Amino acid sequence: MRVLFEGIYSLFATGFTTIYTNVGGRLYLSEAPQNTNFPYIVYYLVSDDYDFQFTEDYEDILIQFNIFDDKVSPSNISNYFENLKILYDWSNPVVVGYTVIKFVREFAQLVRDDDVWQYTVQYRILLEKD
C-alpha cells in the first residue's frame, strides 16, 4: 500500500505541521534507524483486507503509530499524541487511485518501558478504489 504510506507521510511533512516540528520530522515506516534521537514516530501496516461489496472495491486497513519519547515526564508525549490526533483524525490524505472514506482513530494507549514513553495509536482506514 505504497500510495497510502506516501499519503500519510505527505500529510505529516507538508506545511511543517505541529507534530512534524514536535518530532523533528522523524516519522518512519516499520522501523526507525539505529540510534535515532528521541522523540520519533514509527508507523506500521497492521493489516490490509480487500473487501468487495456490491460493485465497489474497498481496502480496510489498520495502521498503528508508535510515538517514542525518553523524557521523564509524560507531558511532552501527551502533547505529541494530541497533535497526531489533530493531524490524522478523520483526515483525508491524498491516496493516488483511491478515495478515503474514513480515517478513524480506534484506540490509544500510553505505556512506559525501559525508561521510554510509548504512545500506541491505532487507526482504521477505509479506501474505495476510484
Place this chain on the structure above:
Amino acid sequence: MLGDGAKIEWDDRQLTIDINKSMDSKLRASAELVASYARKNVGIVSGKLRKSIKVEKSKFKDGGYLVKVGGHEDRTYYWFFVEYGTVDMLPTWFMRWAIRQAKAKIRRLFKKAA
C-alpha cells in the same frame, strides 16, 4: 383446504430459544477460532503467553464472547509489548492477525447458520 383459508400456529418462544442457542454456539466457535489462531501466532518463549489466551463469555447481556490475553496473576502483562512492539522490538500483532485469519471461516460459519 386453501379455499377455506389456513391458519398456522407455532410456538415462537421455542423458535427464539433455538435461534439464540444456535447463535451462541456460533459466536463461541468464532471466538475459539480467533483464540486458536492467536495461540499459533504468538512466539513460544515460555508458553505462558500462549496459555493465557482464553475465551470468556461477556458479562454483558448480548455481549457475546471475548478472547482474552495476558494478566497480572500469571505475569503475562508483557502481552502488550509483544502485540504492539516497543522501542527495541517490532510489533507481532498476534491478536489482530488472528481476527484477520479467522474472518473468512467465521463468515462461512454464519452463512451455514443462515
